[in-house]
Amino acid sequence: MESTKCRKVGCCHLPRGIEFTGGTPYSARSAQRQEVEAALKSTSVFSSSDIAGIGLTLALFSLFVLTPVTQAETPNTAPHIEAIQVSSGSMYAHDTCSLVCQASDPDGEELVYSWSATGGELETMQAHARWTAPAASGQYALMVEVADGNGGSDAMVTIVEVLRNEAPVIDGLWTERDILLPGETTTLMCTAHDDDGHPLTYQWSCSAGRLESSTSQAAWTAPTAPGTYLATVCASDGYGGSRTESILINVLSPKPPTIHDLVVRPLLPEYSKESSQGFRLLRGPLCECEIECIASAEGKELLYNWSTTAGSIKGSGATVLFIPPAKPAEVVVSVTVTDPLNQSAYAEAFFKVFNREAYPVDNEVPGGCNCFRR
Ligand SMILES: [Ca+2]
Numbered sequence: 451m452e453s454t455k456c457r458k459v460g461c462c463h464l465p466r467g468i469e470f471t472g473g474t475p476y477s478a479r480s481a482q483r484q485e486v487e488a489a490l491k492s493t494s495v496f497s498s499s500d501i502a503g504i505g506l507t508l509a510l511f512s513l514f515v516l517t518p519v520t521q522a523e524t525p526n527t528a529p530h531i532e533a534i535q536v537s538s539g540s541m542y543a544h545d546t547c548s549l550v551c552q553a554s555d556p557d558g559e560e561l562v563y564s565w566s567a568t569g570g571e572l573e574t575m576q577a578h579a580r581w582t583a584p585a586a587s588g589q590y591a592l593m594v595e596v597a598d599g600n601g602g603s604d605a606m607v608t609i610v611e612v613l614r615n616e617a618p619v620i621d622g623l624w625t626e627r628d629i630l631l632p633g634e635t636t637t638l639m640c641t642a643h644d645d646d647g648h649p650l651t652y653q654w655s656c657s658a659g660r661l662e663s664s665t666s667q668a669a670w671t672a673p674t675a676p677g678t679y680l681a682t683v684c685a686s687d688g689y690g691g692s693r694t695e696s697i698l699i700n701v702l703s704p705k706p707p708t709i710h711d712l713v714v715r716p717l718l719p720e721y722s723k724e725s726s727q728g729f730r731l732l733r734g735p736l737c738e739c740e741i742e743c744i745a746s747a748e749g750k751e752l753l754y755n756w757s758t759t760a761g762s763i764k765g766s767g768a769t770v771l772f773i774p775p776a777k778p779a780e781v782v783v784s785v786t787v788t789d790p791l792n793q794s795a796y797a798e799a800f801f802k803v804f805n806r807e808a809y810p811v812d813n814e815v816p817g818g819c820n821c822f823r824r
């Protein structure tokens with residue numbers, strides 16, 4: 451150690467020659483130098499100037515190489531770890547905690563931290579570390595060693611427990627209604643708890659229909675086809691524990707829509723007449739008729755689809771206006787009502803259209819249409 455230090459100092463200071471100040475004073479070695487010079491002078495090979503040069507060289511050699519420098523060494527003091535601070539002493543699988551190593555070195559040397567663990571995953575940054583617990587429960591040792599780079603070190607270990615996770619418990623699963631018509635909606639409710647106190651999340655699914663929720667309640671909308679369907683909920687605690695429960699809901703086939711009546715209201719009643727086959731209309735397009743379809747489908751909204759074999763239909767919905775053709779014709783006006791399940795009903799009205807004289811003034815045709823009186 452001393453020789454290493456000596457070489458190092460010598461290497462640093464050799465370019466400055468005698469200005470070196472780290473060793474024994476030059477004058478203290480004058481006797482040694484005189485002996486060497488005397489020995490050199492006893493030979494006749496060298497001149498006096500050569501001898502002086504060689505003497506100086508030898509003196510420097512003895513100063514810097516042969517004679518070790520004695521320097522007082524301060525003994526190294528090892529670093530000391532006061533504590534490992536852990537943000538959580540007990541955890542569940544895949545939880546993370548942070549660790550801080552509190553250490554110091556009496557010599558003020560910079561410390562190097564080495565972390566290790568008997569399980570899980572460690573991310574380290576000198577005195578700080580972040581540990582992710584493994585999936586298996588149990589006790590794990592987290593260790594840190596500090597070194598001052600000068601042969602001094604200290605180490606400490608701390609124990610962290612990974613607790614065993616208990617799965618949630620589903621106490622019940624209910625539906626507001628267990629018999630529905632297609633397209634109807636019912637509320638589903640799940641009650642569950644977790645013995646570890648973990649907050650639960652819910653995932654819902656169903657064999658058909660529509661079900662969307664992330665809480666303990668969900669609204670299920672029945673599909674259009676009748677049948678028996680399964681609604682399922684899964685309660686999870688976020689630590690790998692989960693429970694699943696299901697419930698059956700029946701969807702019945704509804705009655706198809708019914709057309710109770712097709713009411714025809716001619717706008718010129720005196721030129722119109724109802725017969726056993728249908729309606730007879732005089733003056734063609736002037737005898738417009740309002741037609742109302744009276745239908746029902748258990749409260750469901752119905753679609754009305756009107757058509758006519760001649761003339762035209764004006765408007766839409768349950769009541770429309772039939773405009774007869776401008777020439778004599780036998781006309782069928784029909785309507786199809788359809789419910790959301792695509793079930794339908796059909797009805798039609800028959801019209802026989804006559805095209806007679808021009809529209810008279812009221813006093814010319816008292817009491818209605820002459821053609822119907824024949
Ligand atoms: Ca130290």
Ligand SMILES: [Ca+2]
Nearest residue numbers: 616646648687
């Ligand atoms: Ca749990």
